[in-house]
Amino acid sequence: MGKVTGFLEIERLDRGAEKPAERIHNYKEFVHPLPYAEVGRQAARCMDCGIPFCHQGCPVNNLIPDWNNLVYRDQWRAATETLHSTNNFPEFTGRICPAPCESSCTLNIQDTPVTIKTIECQIVDRGWEEGWIQPQLAAKKSGKTVAVVGSGPAGMACAQQLARAGHSVTLFEKSDRIGGLLRYGIPDFKMEKHHIDRRMRQMEAEGVVFRPGVEVGAGIPVQQLLADYDALVLSGGAEAPRDLQVASRELDGIHFAMDFLTQQNKRVAGDSEEKAAPGGTLTAKGKHVVVIGGGDTGSDCIGTSNRHGALSVTQLEILAKPPVKEAKPLVWPDWPLKLRTSSSHEEGADRDWAVSAKRAVGDLNNGSGGKITGLECVRIEWKLGDGGRMNMVEVPGSEFILKADLVLLAMGFVGPRKAGLIEQSGVTLDARGNVAANTNDYKSSAAKIFSCGDMRRGQSLVVWAIREGRQCARAVDEFLMGSSQLPR
16 A cells, blocks of 8 residues: 555655634634645555554544555545545545544554545545536435434435435424534634535535424424434434533523534624624633633634634643653554644643632622623542542642633533424433434334434544444435445
8 A cells, every 4th residue: 555665765744734823813724735746645655554453543434545545646536436435525524533543543653644634635625626526316216205304414424325325315404504513513714614515515416405494393393204204314413511510600601612603603604793693792802711621622612712812711621631642552553542732722722631610700799790700610639439430539729710701611512402303203312311223223212213423322523423324324225225235
């Protein structure tokens, strides 16, 4: 695969980016693609390692050595086709996937993995530029109908695969635009939304019908879909956010991260402030911002706050600070626990670990209207307790108060929202509150109802959502037709 001695002769080189001081003044993508010749050189570093552990790291099982080899040999169109054989939307994963494939790369043993994510992104971008990516029409129609509820990456992948199998597919979305968290949870500076719009045009040409602004379980009952369609797929995501259980939580200025991020994405899309923020504008401009949660959503809040013009941004994480470098012999080729610095962190933020919030601070009697002015926190230690579980223990005398005009809760999600869709469908939930369905047939406990993506597995990565959508589509196809030619 690639050039036999490429990994010895060619140094790793990844994409560059606009400087933080420049890019925080807009919401455009800021990563600079590599010249095609250099992408070919980087692909040549993919070694004939015998067992391609990158396959293990990639949830959609991308044929990474294969398309690396094709790019090295300047066979870009064949590389585009190979890439799409396992991934419906590589322009999404090539921008926002954390690239577990690179952690699993054999060359990562010496910290110089192949730039798999960059190569993937530039293959698909060139495919669009050259006009190689076209609608894939079904050879014949099956006469079967499927309703897919939830238009995130799982729902989009499922709908596209089912349409290509010849079924009539309608994709329902409660928001005013298609895309789920891709549309309203991922900031435009990480992925501009014209990438979603372009895929929608392809899917429409393939026969998918989009129904945005329709909330199944509210605007339309689940039973109506079960009566009108031969199968129903629940792919609505894990939307119930984890709340902050502290004293004075009701003070104004504490908000869920998705409410904050969604407003900004709507502004970038051209919506008026009245439409983008019907419940009131959330802005970080001129404020001291505290972001609670150290994951990707927290990072997105940092980047957005800096672009708003925040006075300061502090990110708190309840876990201990991870090591800068992982113990490679212990974890490779698995995803390592180590300190990760995102592009938003580079733009400016104070980060603190092993911190727990205890109380929101604000004076209800000084004319501030009950607004938050600070956040009382305490340092914690994680100690082994009875039963082998790690317990959180407060460090005595470690309390401190952070100045805070805006607190954004980015502590993850606890599963799908239960009201409406889930309640009306009558499906059984697992111990974590997700729709119970296995990865063999993706069937729920209710007849004709399937589930995939975050609604089934809990909050996860875009690449896992695409995988589940593809596999669920095959399961639905088998259910409707008795067998399926769709890949798993």
